Amino acid sequence: MTSGPSSDSVAPIPELLQKNVVSLFAVGVKSSDLKQLQTLVSRGGYYYQLSDYSLLSMIQSQIIIKALYLPATTVVTTGFQYKLVPGNRDADVVFIVDGSSEVSDANFALVRTIVSQIIAGLDVAPDATRVALVTVGGTPRADISFNSFPGKAELLAAVGKLAPAGGPRNLGAALQLVANSVLKPDKGSRSQLGSTTIVYTILGGKPADDVTAGATLLRGMGVLVSAFGAGYQDSSVLSSIATSSSQVFTWSSFQDLVTKSSSLTGNSLYLPKRKASVTFVVDTSSTITADELKVVKTFIVGMAHRLNLAPDSVRLSVVSYGANCQKLVGLAEINSPKDLEAKLGSVLVPTGGATNTGKALTYTITDLLAKEPEDATKSVVLITSGPSSDSVAPIAELLQKHVVSLFAVGVKSSDVKQLQTLVSRGGYYYQLSDYSLLFRLQGQMVNKALYLPASYVSDLA
Known part of the structure; x- marks a missing residue:
């Protein structure tokens, strides 16, 4: 991983890699030199040029597969370039x-x-x-x-x-x-x-x-x-x-x-700037570890990069919960991913105790999103790692009443029947085996949260 051109020569590296049967994944970020990246993998390898470090999550799964299962002798030179383009012109x-x-x-x-x-x-x-x-x-x-x-x-x-x-x-x-x-x-x-x-x-x-x-x-x-x-x-x-x-x-x-x-x-x-209010409801009960919450924080900050936050258009908030729920970030408190990362760093921590998902969602819908402007698309992204300790049965009707879309993400030992109940009147549920898989959901969540009203959302696993 490098963010600028190399100060010394990289010309001898391809031969060295080939001689020692080593695969190279050359990731250049920001002002990296594309020609140098291509030189590095000229005898086999992969280069990636990213416009921002937040895009690193986009290449995790393909690097894992290639690093574990593709021997260096079979690697061909392949390049990938990802860019963060502001606004709607990257349609x-x-x-x-x-x-x-x-x-x-x-x-x-x-x-x-x-x-x-x-x-x-x-x-x-x-x-x-x-x-x-x-x-x-x-x-x-x-x-x-x-x-x-x-x-x-x-x-x-x-x-x-x-x-x-x-x-x-x-x-x-x-x-x-x-x-x-x-x-x-x-x-x-x-x-x-x-x-x-x-x-x-x-x-x-x-x-x-x-x-x-x-x-x-x-x-x-x-x-x-x-x-x-x-x-x-x-x-x-x-x-x-x-x-x-x-x-x-x-x-x-x-x-x-x-x-x-x-x-x-x-x-x-091109689509006009949309008004949207997105709240992340994060399980911090005894079912999740501090390291797993760090992954969740990275996921939320990555989502913030893609949502183009602004007070008059896209607003983001974060609620944590265990036995009780707490608003960590209000809908009008932060205007940039950097501010969000700084705020979450000290407050998104395990709280232990029960997993009262129903209580947390009720608070989020009625106390936060119901008060948002009527012309804003309203969404909740629930991230939970265990079965709810309280009832989630009333939530589907509450979401429908307030025209709120739900993305219910269950990780590890979450209860799939509870996830299905949550979206029984419309919404999306995902069951993941590991928190690292969250990053695969970012792109589709952004489009749905910004541009798909709850009345058009269907139950989709």
Whole structure:
């Protein structure tokens, strides 16, 4: 791990590594020298260039697997670069376009024009907005991945060469293709890093297959889906595709969409700053150790980096509990991850005693989040390592009443039936075998906490 260019030569290192059969994971942070990292692994190894130390958690699992199970003799040179990009311009945008046999060649040419017009107004770059595209047909095609092209010019050239897929309008299969294949790190997706993922569906008629499974999958991943109807205005079907009815748009024809879609270009496509209130409820009872709480603290601070805290938009608080609960950080107390880390360092400690999860959640919902602005998306992230000592049965109704989303994370000996009860009226539960696995949840939690209202959250393990 290094945060700057080497003062001495690194040229002899690859031969030395090869001679002694040693694998190298070269992690450069901030102002590290990319060429030096590449030189270090020129005979085999992995280099990572990170813009911030908080991103180290993103590479933990892959380093463990490679270090334990991949001998140095089989290592190939591979590079990964992760960046923290402020604001909403680090969005991943997916176009799902109708290329079925019911769309004429002339109309598909208009589809290419529509997509090109929208892309022209985007800030397309590897460290800004990335674009992918799926063409709908009998067998949907992933024609463009997020990492297919380095810049806007190459991307627009590829869009200009798109061809229809033909066959029935299997939109449901296309939505599942996006969820299961397109939104993967090896395809350039940054959803696991907390980037906002937006899907724009351009449809010329009624889908030939069921869209429920695919739409539910994307919604569960925290993906924001908009549905554009061109010559197709069945709002009930389009609403079943979109994240909400406010994301349904209709035009009389593809030509009408071309001429009237100027409002869909440029900054209007990026999500506005959202108001959100997120409270972490952390079990500090006798079921958790001090070292495990340090991991939890790192996880919460990492989440704070991705949430872009600000008093007028995203506010974060932390509650600890055992037999009793205590507010460690209020919703208006801190404005930066650095402040949060400093505050938690001395107060997030084991308290021992019982594990009264029901009592802690009741306090959090009624005394903290219920008082937040109505236009703010409100979420609770529960982290617990054992079964609750009191009843959690009333919590689901309380969450629903106050429109609060719950992410119930159980670690080690947590009770899965209690987790399921907590989200029985909507929410997400996760059961992890170890606290180190928390970091895998950061990206999807950020998207869901910021952009998915509780009324759209489903029970998903």
